[in-house]
Each structure stands twice: as C-alpha cells, then as structure tokens.
Amino acid sequence: MTENSEPVANADPYADRRRWLAPVVALLLTFVAWAALSFGAVAVPLEEVFGVLARKVGLSLFAEPSPQAEAVVWSIRMPRLLLGFTVGAALALVGGMLQGLLRNKLADPHLLGIGPGAAIGAAIGSAAGGVQGAIAGGVAAGVLTSFVIRRLARRASIDPTRIILSGVALGAALSAWVGFVVFGSDRARVPPIEFWLLGSLTGSTWRAFWTVLIFVLIAGVVMFASARLLDVFALGEADARHLGIDIDLVRTVLLIAAGAAVGATVGAAGIIAFVGLLIPFLLRRFTGPLHRHLLWATLAWGALFVAAADLVARLAFEPIEIPVGLVTAAIGGPVFLWLLTRRQDV
Amino acid sequence: MSEATVVARSLTYQVGDATLVAAVDFEASDGELVAVIGPNGAGKSTLLNLLAGDLRPTAGDVLLNGVDASNALPGDLALLRSMLTQREPIEIPYTAAQVVQIGRFPHRRDQNNNASRDAAAVADAMESTGTTQFATRTYATLSGGEQTRVSLARVLAQDTPIVFLDEPTTALDVAHQERVMSEAVLLSRQQRAVVVVLHDLNAAATHADRIVLMNQGAVVAHGYPRDVLRQDLLSTVYSQPMVVVDHPFRDCPLVLTADKQR
Numbered sequence: 295m296t297e298n299s300e301p302v303a304n305a306d307p308y309a310d311r312r313r314w315l316a317p318v319v320a321l322l323l324t325f326v327a328w329a330a331l332s333f334g335a336v337a338v339p340l341e342e343v344f345g346v347l348a349r350k351v352g353l354s355l356f357a358e359p360s361p362q363a364e365a366v367v368w369s370i371r372m373p374r375l376l377l378g379f380t381v382g383a384a385l386a387l388v389g390g391m392l393q394g395l396l397r398n399k400l401a402d403p404h405l406l407g408i409g410p411g412a413a414i415g416a417a418i419g420s421a422a423g424g425v426q427g428a429i430a431g432g433v434a435a436g437v438l439t440s441f442v443i444r445r446l447a448r449r450a451s452i453d454p455t456r457i458i459l460s461g462v463a464l465g466a467a468l469s470a471w472v473g474f475v476v477f478g479s480d481r482a483r484v485p486p487i488e489f490w491l492l493g494s495l496t497g498s499t500w501r502a503f504w505t506v507l508i509f510v511l512i513a514g515v516v517m518f519a520s521a522r523l524l525d526v527f528a529l530g531e532a533d534a535r536h537l538g539i540d541i542d543l544v545r546t547v548l549l550i551a552a553g554a555a556v557g558a559t560v561g562a563a564g565i566i567a568f569v570g571l572l573i574p575f576l577l578r579r580f581t582g583p584l585h586r587h588l589l590w591a592t593l594a595w596g597a598l599f600v601a602a603a604d605l606v607a608r609l610a611f612e613p614i615e616i617p618v619g620l621v622t623a624a625i626g627g628p629v630f631l632w633l634l635t636r637r638q639d640v
Numbered sequence: 641m642s643e644a645t646v647v648a649r650s651l652t653y654q655v656g657d658a659t660l661v662a663a664v665d666f667e668a669s670d671g672e673l674v675a676v677i678g679p680n681g682a683g684k685s686t687l688l689n690l691l692a693g694d695l696r697p698t699a700g701d702v703l704l705n706g707v708d709a710s711n712a713l714p715g716d717l718a719l720l721r722s723m724l725t726q727r728e729p730i731e732i733p734y735t736a737a738q739v740v741q742i743g744r745f746p747h748r749r750d751q752n753n754n755a756s757r758d759a760a761a762v763a764d765a766m767e768s769t770g771t772t773q774f775a776t777r778t779y780a781t782l783s784g785g786e787q788t789r790v791s792l793a794r795v796l797a798q799d800t801p802i803v804f805l806d807e808p809t810t811a812l813d814v815a816h817q818e819r820v821m822s823e824a825v826l827l828s829r830q831q832r833a834v835v836v837v838l839h840d841l842n843a844a845a846t847h848a849d850r851i852v853l854m855n856q857g858a859v860v861a862h863g864y865p866r867d868v869l870r871q872d873l874l875s876t877v878y879s880q881p882m883v884v885v886d887h888p889f890r891d892c893p894l895v896l897t898a899d900k901q902r
Contacts, residue, residue, distance in 0.1 A: 397732070528731070538717060
C-alpha cells in the first residue's frame with residue numbers, strides 16, 4: 295500500500311456538488327406540492343389544504359375545510375400530484391438506467407419506442423378494463439417492446455446514434471398503431487389519441503396511483519440493485535464480461551424492469567416525453583457518473599419535473615388544460631437537439 | 641498468487657466454413673510471460689478470446705487453474721483471469737480512478753475484501769502504470785495511450801492469477817511501450833501467468849519468456865524467443881523478408897525487415 299492511496303481512490307470531484315441536491319429538490323418538491331394542491335379552478339388556501347391533510351390522519355388541526363375543498367384536494371389533486379411524482383420518478387430512473395445499460399447518453403424509454411409500444415397495449419387494455427386494464431396492457435406491451443429494442447440494440451451497438459434512430463422509427467410505426475387501436479375502439483371507453491401520444495394526468499385516481507406505484511417500486515428495486523453493474527457495463531460488453539457479469543441475464547432483467555415501469559406509467563398517463571432523457575443528463579453534472587448516486591437523484595428530480603410540468607399544463611391556459619407531454623417536450627426537445635449536435639464531453 | 645495455469649487442448653474455433661483457430665495446444669504457467677505473435681488474421685485475438693472464456697470453442701477445451709473456462713460462472717472466471725481488450729470509448733464521463741475502481745468489482749463478494757483494500761489496490765495499480773496523475777481526469781478526455789494505461793491499471797486492480805493482454809502496446813510511444821511490457825513482466829514474476837498478443841516482434845523478443853507464433857489459425861512454432869524468431873520462419877509466415885540479428889546490448893534477438901530483392 296502506498297501512502298497516498300486514500301486520496302486517490304476517494305477523490306470524487308462531485309462530492310461537493312452532490313451535497314446540496316437533496317435539500318434543493320426537497321424544497322422545490324414541497325413548493326410544487328403546495329401549488330398543485332392549492333391552485334386550479336377552485337383555489338384552496340394553504341390553511342385548508344393542511345386542514346384536509348390533518349383530518350386524513352385523524353387530527354383536527356388547521357382550518358376546517360369545506361366539503362368541496364376536501365373533495366378537490368383529496369380526491370382530485372392529491373392522486374394527480376402523487377401519480378405525477380411516480381410517473382416522473384419512474385421515467386427519469388428508467389432513462390438513467392438505460393443510458394448506462396446501452397452505453398448511450400441519448401437513450402430514453404420513449405425515444406427508443408417503449409412508450410409507443412406500451413401505449414398500444416394500454417389502449418387495448420383500457421377498452422377491456424378501464425384504467426386498471428390500461429396499466430396491465432401497458433406493462434405487458436412495454437415489456438414486449440423492450441425485447442424488440444434489445445434485438446435492435448444488439449445489431450446497432452456499435453453506433454449510438456443508430457440505435458436511437460431505429461427507436462425513433464420503431465416509435466413512429468408503433469404510434470400509428472396506437473391510432474388504429476384508438477380509432478377502431480369505442481370512444482366512450484378508450485381515451486383519445488392525444489392522451490396516449492402527448493400524455494396527461496387528467497382524471498388521475500387513487501387506484502391508478504397505487505397500481506402504478508407497485509409496478510414502479512418492484513422495477514425500481516431491481517434497478518437500484520443493479521447500480522454497480524451499470525458502472526461495469528459502461529466499460530463495454532467485453533470488459534463487463536471479463537469483470538464477471540452475465541451480460542445477457544442482466545440485460546434481460548433490466549429491460550423487463552424498464553418495460554414494466556414505463557408501461558405502467560403509459561397506462562395511467564400516456565407518453566410523457568423527454569423526462570428520461572433530460573433528467574439524467576442534467577443530473578450527471580451534479581451527481582457524477584456513478585449510478586448509485588445518479589439513480590437516487592433521478593427519482594426526486596424526475597418527480598419534480600413531471601409534477602411541475604403538470605402544473606404548467608393545468609394552469610398556463612386556464613380554464614383549458616393542455617397535455618403535460620407538450621410541456622415536457624417543449625423543454626426536452628431543444629435539449630435533445632443540442633445533445634445530438636455535439637458529441638464529446640459530459 | 642500461488643498457482644496459475646492456462647491449458648488448452650486441441651482448441652478449434654469455426655465460424656461457418658472458416659476455421660479461425662485450428663487444433664491449438666497451448667500452455668502458460670505462473671511466473672512466465674508468453675507472447676502470441678503472427679500476421680494479421682492469424683487467429684491471435686480469437687485464441688485469446690477462447691482462452692479467456694469469451695468464446696465457446698467448437699472443439700477442445702480450456703482449463704484455467706483446472707476450471708473449464710466455457711462452463712464456469714462469469715463471476716468465478718473474473719476472479720481467475722483478467723483481460724485488457726482493445727479500447728472501447730466510454731461515453732459516460734467516469735474519472736480514470738473510477739474506471740480503475742470498477743476493476744475491483746469481482747471482489748465485492750470476497751469476505752476478506754473491504755473498501756480500504758479496494759482503495760489500496762486501485763492506488764497501487766495506478767502508481768505502477770504511471771496513471772496516478774490522471775486520477776480525477778475524465779477517462780474520455782485522456783489520449784489513446786493514456787487510456788490504455790488506465791485500462792491496464794484496471795486490469796491490475798482486478799488482481800487475478802491469470803492475465804491476458806490483447807495488443808497492450810498499440811498506440812503507445814516507445815517509452816510507454818517499454819513501461820507496459822515491463823509491467824507485464826513484473827506481473828508474471830509475481831507468480832501470475834501472463835499471455836500477451838503482440839504485433840511488435842521486438843517487444844516479444846525482449847520481454848517474453850516464450851513465444852507462440854501463429855499463422856492461419858494454427859501454431860507454427862513455439863518455444864524460447866531465439867528458437868521461434870528465426871529469419872527463415874518469420875520471412876515465410878509474414879511473406880516479408882526478415883533479418884534476425886543479436887541485440888547489441890540485450891541478450892535477445894533483434895528482428896528487422898529486409899528488402900524483397902535480398
């Protein structure tokens with residue numbers, strides 16, 4: 295052992311930047327939660343929001359909320375906020391994971407085609423069984439699409455841009471099929487095409503939230519358990535194998551997890567674009583490249599991004615609501631373009 | 641390191657009609673550095689991939705310390721052998737120290753291992769490859785030669801009894817070629833078996849204990865450098881007139897190209 299062994303191994307240029315990520319995101323999440331529960335067609339003052347929350351845990355604190363305020367806050371806004379958090383966390387987490395697994399900073403579940411593929415299954419499922427059916431169909435179709443991408447990735451692994459292009463092509467074809475399913479189904483049972491392709495958290499229910507949460511939790515545990523493996527994967531397949539990783543097994547398991555998590559979000563909220571691309575990309579500058587740091591941060595910042603975008607979607611053109619995917623794409627699209635046009639660094 | 645052996649018996653690898661490696665017998669033991677040389681397309685890298693357990697042989701088998709390479713679990717294999725491959729770009733901006741640290745991955749389940757052992761192994765590996773000053777630099781921003789040395793440090797950090805190096809001196813200047821080859825020799829002297837694929841015949845002549853000369857998938861000659869690096873043999877195998885003389889200062893042969901007319 296040499297004398298300077300400790301500093302070399304522990305030198306992490308990102309340690310200082312990481313430190314303030316958690317407090318900042320906690321603050322912003324609190325702010326977004328307050329705004330999401332208070333603002334809207336019916337404004338509920340903060341005191342009444344606290345009143346509703348307190349009564350839900352059996353405390354008679356703060357202002358006594360009106361029955362209308364209670365219904366709006368607890369039955370409409372709360373599940374929508376929590377579903378937004380869950381969807382955002384899942385999409386950003388899957389994006390960060392896929393970027394490591396495919397060794398490609400441009401990887402994003404929807405750009406790769408998982409979203410459109412899941413939407414076909416979700417639309418079919420919703421015709422059969424409402425939101426629960428949509429989530430189940432989304433999970434099944436999401437996993438299936440992941441396997442198609444796995445095959446594409448194997449062929450195109452040499453060229454990162456090429457796999458994204460194949461994903462975009464695949465996504466375009468699959469989106470058309472979402473349309474065929476939607477226009478061929480009962481309009482009263484299946485949500486419209488813009489719900490699937492542009493994403494929306496309108497009509498979120500507690501049941502949808504809990505169902506999505508279960509899938510995301512299971513998939514999330516698998517991804518977090520693989521954080522160290524992803525660092526090894528980043529060196530390339532050959533080296534990962536030399537370091538003892540069963541490449542096919544890991545890739546299969548992680549793609550199933552990705553397909554299930556993304557499929558569940560699509561079933562409940564449609565395709566909310568660019569979250570998986572944008573959030574890990576921005577966060578890596580603060581967390582550093584190690585996945586055990588990155589993946590935790592994607593959860594919180596992904597949740598924040600989608601919940602904040604949903605606020606904009608609800609309030610920007612009030613009383614008209616716009617699809618939340620338009621907001622995320624308006625921000626994510628230019629960043630994607632910028633990423634595509636420059637190759638090296640970060 | 642106590643014992644280390646690489647044994648291959650009648651190793652054959654076919655893809656379609658092409659036989660890339662044909663009935664090769666191979667042995668390397670702890671304490672020796674074996675160089676594999678031969679012209680482009682001779683099957684050197686394929687042989688190395690077979691020995692490392694990356695490819696499943698069409699016929700024959702590979703035993704690493706007695707373990708059948710094509711049936712071993714990936715995690716077990718990673719504690720037996722390490723390998724330096726041709727550089728692949730790393731998109732995600734890991735620092736050099738993080739790349740070397742990843743070399744410690746196979747030891748995560750070792751009960752005798754801990755964070756300070758990992759740190760010590762990383763620091764030692766970086767010191768002996770002269771890469772300590774790059775520790776906090778982003779791997780992707782290093783020059784090709786620097787990346788190779790960091791990758792070699794990663795292989796050292798893996799700390800296995802058997803070490804495979806696939807053309808480790810490519811893209812290095814002479815000083816760093818010497819440094820990497822000396823490091824390879826040092827590894828073999830720590831009771832490891834080191835197998836190196838080399839294009840540079842003089843690097844093999846200077847540093848190898850034994851040389852295996854391949855051509856068209858088969859072993860044409862193997863033995864001590866002086867026995868393999870023969871003028872007539874090399875001229876035939878490489879289809880290029882060669883001259884072999886004594887190195888003026890070192891106790892080894894010196895291989896030079898010659899003109900076609902001689």
